[in-house]
Amino acid sequence: MSAAPITAAQVHAVIDEFPDPETGRGLKIMEQIKEVDVRGDKIHVTVGLATHSGAIWGDTLQAIRDRLRERLPGAPEVSIDVVQHVRPAEPIGAIGLTAKSVIAVGSGKGGVGKSTIAASLAVALKTFGSKVGLMDADVYGPSIPHLLGLEGQPFVQGGKLQPIDAGGMPVMSMGFLVPPGEAVVWRGPMLHGAITLFLRDTSWGDLDYLIIDMPPGTGDIALTLSQSLPLTGAVVVCTPQDVALIDAVKAIAMFRKVNIPVLGVVENMSYFLCPDNGKRYDIFGSGGARAKAEELQVPFLGEVPIQIPVRERGDAGQTAGNLADIDSAAYFERIAYNLVRNLAAQRAAEPPLPTLSVL
Ligand SMILES: Nc1ncnc2c1ncn2[C@@H]1O[C@H](COP(=O)(O)OP(=O)(O)OP(=O)(O)O)[C@@H](O)[C@H]1O
Ligand SMILES: [Mg+2]
Numbered sequence: 001m002s003a004a005p006i007t008a009a010q011v012h013a014v015i016d017e018f019p020d021p022e023t024g025r026g027l028k029i030m031e032q033i034k035e036v037d038v039r040g041d042k043i044h045v046t047v048g049l050a051t052h053s054g055a056i057w058g059d060t061l062q063a064i065r066d067r068l069r070e071r072l073p074g075a076p077e078v079s080i081d082v083v084q085h086v087r088p089a090e091p092i093g094a095i096g097l098t099a100k101s102v103i104a105v106g107s108g109k110g111g112v113g114k115s116t117i118a119a120s121l122a123v124a125l126k127t128f129g130s131k132v133g134l135m136d137a138d139v140y141g142p143s144i145p146h147l148l149g150l151e152g153q154p155f156v157q158g159g160k161l162q163p164i165d166a167g168g169m170p171v172m173s174m175g176f177l178v179p180p181g182e183a184v185v186w187r188g189p190m191l192h193g194a195i196t197l198f199l200r201d202t203s204w205g206d207l208d209y210l211i212i213d214m215p216p217g218t219g220d221i222a223l224t225l226s227q228s229l230p231l232t233g234a235v236v237v238c239t240p241q242d243v244a245l246i247d248a249v250k251a252i253a254m255f256r257k258v259n260i261p262v263l264g265v266v267e268n269m270s271y272f273l274c275p276d277n278g279k280r281y282d283i284f285g286s287g288g289a290r291a292k293a294e295e296l297q298v299p300f301l302g303e304v305p306i307q308i309p310v311r312e313r314g315d316a317g318q319t320a321g322n323l324a325d326i327d328s329a330a331y332f333e334r335i336a337y338n339l340v341r342n343l344a345a346q347r348a349a350e351p352p353l354p355t356l357s358v359l
Helices: 008-015 051-071 114-127 144-148 188-199 220-228 242-257 288-296 308-316 319-323 326-349
Strands: 033-039 042-049 077-084 097-106 132-136 164-166 169-173 207-213 233-238 262-273 300-306
Touching: 008 033, 008 042, 008 051, 042 051, 051 077, 051 114, 051 207, 051 326, 097 114, 097 220, 097 242, 114 132, 114 144, 114 169, 114 207, 114 233, 114 262, 114 319, 114 326, 132 144, 144 169, 144 319, 188 220, 233 242, 242 262, 242 288, 262 288, 262 326, 288 300, 300 308, 300 326, 308 319, 308 326, 319 326
Parallel strands: 042 077, 097 207, 097 233, 132 169, 132 207, 233 262, 262 300
Antiparallel strands: 033 042, 164 169
């Protein structure tokens, strides 16, 4: 006697509750199951996924396929297609920024590569299909325009500043507003004003991610940010040597103090692979950030070795090229992937709907 044929209802029973990686809610309730077609032991499913989870579309499809093969009788043949599920960002709080995730990239110590990592992470997320904006919150020493080779002056349209376009990615920086080489003397309230100008009065459009490049050192900007909008969290960049790690620990404490969750640690300048002999040199030591992240129970997002072309591209305004070079792209893609995967895991673990607390 042959087994009973698989029905569409059985397929739905397996995938309806599968969590959408962006919202953590079931695919069915979010209207992301676009098609279920069963022919004998061949199953075809089309799911819609939002661009916010672009970095993990492949993983998500694989997990759905595995689940169907494991849970349906007779390990049927499963093919899955993905289409884009359009779900625009909602305006965030009083500030009205339309972004789904706002992520600050900071460190305790200066010069560890925050701006390089922030810009490359933004481009990596964009390469994965997400809609990304990049905000340079280093009001005193903006370096994003230089790293990405951007020029221009944002003009005002409809009462909002129009960001500068970097190959489809909106970018805002004090570097566009103040002539190069001119010192900016800001006091606390003015700093606050500049950040508000960038967050509230800039026409970012509909974003999956706003990546914020933080200045080194003090918590002023972090505090202003945390007061302006609910940040998704912060990524802390550090180099492996002790002196940088001490500062990274302080940065983690600082973010926690202003209630910005720490999403993970990136180790930059991890080691140097000598192009002449292929030998690895641990110039600043190695693995320190990973160990420290474990100790502090913060996810480790990845490492980036010292690569001369990364520095050269930075100087030449070609940082976006880090994602076009096979020798460097994988490091930044890995960080973007781990970040998105962790966010998805967090969402899936959250209660499905906001719960009302009983006082
Ligand atoms: N992995 C890397 N390999 C080679 N050079 C790098 C790497 N990461 C960063 N750099 C270079 O190091 C210098 C400092 O980097 P960056 O400006 O990104 O640091 P930062 O932490 O943002 O500095 P600041 O604290 O001044 O804001 C730049 O010249 C950059 O090109
Ligand atoms: Mg910087």
